[in-house]
Amino acid sequence: MKSTVTEVSSDLYRISAFHPDFGIQFNQYLMVDDEPFLMHTGMKKMFAGTRDAVASVMDPSRLRWIGFSHFEADECGALNDWLAIAPAAAAVCSFVGAIVSVNDFADRPARSLADGEVLPIGRHRLRFLATPHVPHGWDAGLFFEERDAILFSSDLFFHPGDPEPLTEADVVGRAERAIVEGMSGPLANDMPYTAETDATLKRVAALAPRTIALMHGSTFRGDGRKAVLDLAQAVAMILGKPASKTAAT
Numbered sequence: 001m002k003s004t005v006t007e008v009s010s011d012l013y014r015i016s017a018f019h020p021d022f023g024i025q026f027n028q029y030l031m032v033d034d035e036p037f038l039m040h041t042g043m044k045k046m047f048a049g050t051r052d053a054v055a056s057v058m059d060p061s062r063l064r065w066i067g068f069s070h071f072e073a074d075e076c077g078a079l080n081d082w083l084a085i086a087p088a089a090a091a092v093c094s095f096v097g098a099i100v101s102v103n104d105f106a107d108r109p110a111r112s113l114a115d116g117e118v119l120p121i122g123r124h125r126l127r128f129l130a131t132p133h134v135p136h137g138w139d140a141g142l143f144f145e146e147r148d149a150i151l152f153s154s155d156l157f158f159h160p161g162d163p164e165p166l167t168e169a170d171v172v173g174r175a176e177r178a179i180v181e182g183m184s185g186p187l188a189n190d191m192p193y194t195a196e197t198d199a200t201l202k203r204v205a206a207l208a209p210r211t212i213a214l215m216h217g218s219t220f221r222g223d224g225r226k227a228v229l230d231l232a233q234a235v236a237m238i239l240g241k242p243a244s245k246t247a248a249t
């Protein structure tokens, strides 16, 4: 599987591999800075392709931070491969993620971030938001790059196929169709709708991202606040419907 590298924002490289078995893209994002940051590692079996793609931009052994949203193979499956080739690298994730999974799984301990904590990496600053169960997983969180307003949205806005690297077109419609189509498949119910889901998405929208660096599908450039609010509305309509009540007799 070959990865395609696209500079989607200043210092930000999208590393995308289309996996024919899944019919979806797996995107990693490399932010080149004093302390280079990789958002998601991709699956362990994808490591060689991701490493070679990073090497086309910078020396992979310089990697300092490996961020991800939640503990899953496509988020951090190749973490230990990265720790092995980058001596100063460390995982950076939520407190829950570190204590529940990563500090056992990883060959070196993770740096855990509290909700709202900022990780400066040089010219860029990454704010961490703890977002339990958004997109899914108790340990879930999202990163937001403050200078250029880039939201690393993980599985939010998921859409299948092998679309263009960067789009200003409607990604909410694509994501909405994917949620509806996914409900009748074997991977249904990936995103739980909890009492906190709407408030969490509105908090993310308030960051007013101008780029949304999503894991599966085109990177979005445009009015990210509107896109996240529209997604919140779609998710509420599709997943948040109260269960139909049986009339009392």
Ligand SMILES: [Fe+2]
Pocket: 070, 072, 136, 155
């Ligand atoms: Fe996920």
Ligand SMILES: [Fe+2]
Pocket: 074, 075, 154, 155, 215, 216
């Ligand atoms: Fe994912």
